[in-house]
Amino acid sequence: YYSFLALSGEKFQGMCALYAFMRVTDDLGDEPGESQEEREASLHRWQSELQRLATERLDSHPVWPALHETIKRFGVPIEFLSSVIDGVRMDLHPVEMGTFPELERYCYHVAGVVGFCCLRIWGTNSPEADRLAVDCGLAFQLTNILRDLKEDSGLGRVYLPAEDLERFGYSKRELQEGIRGESFRELMRFEVGRAREYYQSAEGLEAHLADDSKPVLRTMLRIYRGILDEIERRDYDVFSGRIRLSAWAKSQIVMSELVRSRWRW
Template sequence: MTASLSDSYAYCQHLAKQTAGNFYYSFLALRREQFQAMCVLYAYMRTVDDLGDHPQRLPEERAASLKQWRCELERVLTYQAHSEGLPFDPCFPALLDIIRRYEIPQRYFFDVITGVESDLEPVTYETFDALTDYCYHVAGVVGLCCIHIWGFHDERAFDAGIECGLAFQMTNILRDLSEDIELGRVYLPLEDLDRFDYTPDDIQARNYDQRFRSLMQFEVQRTKEFYQNSERLLDFISPAGQGILKAMYRIYGGILSEIERMEYDVYSSRAGLPKWRKLLIAGEAIVASRWNSSRSAR
């Protein structure tokens, strides 16, 4: 079965509304076409992530699913979805449309698959450079897709977008340290653990001590620097994009601040913002966007 373009957009919007949480409402700060494109982007990324993280399936089964997804994406992009009966996911017609409309490089969508594939087996990273490469594949490319949708006027947006994705992904890594170890994943570089005489076994044992606090303080401070450096992205993108990016900074930055407030004890509870606060941030982004649009229309 193939989906019409309108059905594909509707499918992506439904999936985003059901699973994107408060980010879905942040998308509403954009123009209708951009809002739809963000839903498509989210649907694609979410589907790939679910294929790689399905808890009831063996790693080899998930690997086969991702391989099939990569092959389907290649066929769809090659045949441009014009071959009758060509099998593809309901998100693909809309994905093709936004790739053309916003001139998004196709390689970004394959890079994400590569990133998710790297999580199929237990992972460790020896150096921060190696971790940075992983973060590019699962988060940096998302930032690059976003700036194409939002609109940018300076090629310096590319590097800033990658660094923004790194800041967000590092926040996720620090927040989810306790959950990831159960999946055999130690994202913090081993060179950083060695620096503070902390080990993957300490993470497994949830050893919350001064070594751990020093390690986390170091990682949080480094992540803050990525936030600060990537803020230059605001100067390179459209006003509509600035609104949603500011909202994302407030949400992810708020999580990082919560980790600090908890004195880095991510073992005892999961750092996060209350739903009302995330809804407030999304609402403020929408209001600011509408206000800016009305002023520019005068």
């Protein structure tokens, strides 16, 4: 949410509503103490209510009124939001990705379509911007995957493609046991490098945005890139504790981008 501080007025409210929806959706898929069937039922009810939101205002959850207003104001398509729920539903089962294209498809649902929604709120709608938004979402999701390797593997979710593990001689068992030898470091160097390529592509998205929306994109890119930098600084040790930027570091990024936007440098 720190990056949203670079926005003002209706766009800020729209982004808050969008990410509140994302947070609730993600929580429904990971609800502690619930069975897989119960989580599936919760997501089904959530998706059904979302479909109703296209034509009526709902008050059954605090997120719905704000999201309804965001959909009306910015023309965010319901199918984009529904696709996010489909992506979270994929996580209800043990996850293993065989190839990178499989991982790309997953990331499209949980991150790429979120980028489409953001573009509508930011006031941009073009095929090229959509393509770059997919790259941006992929960069963010790859960063999340690398950061959360320990937590996800404990839940039976291995997002790193099997073809990558095989290429660098690193096994699923080693991942689950948190073994961090040279093969793991080589694997992580490769994955971090891949993520950085998508960040570089995502930089082109700024040219498609209105001036008042550029700071939020730059802020998000810097915060997520900062996580990658920290992963590298720790020599790829993502097993000892969750890697994150401090609130102070994120607030400094927000302030610097607001100043940059103000003075156009």
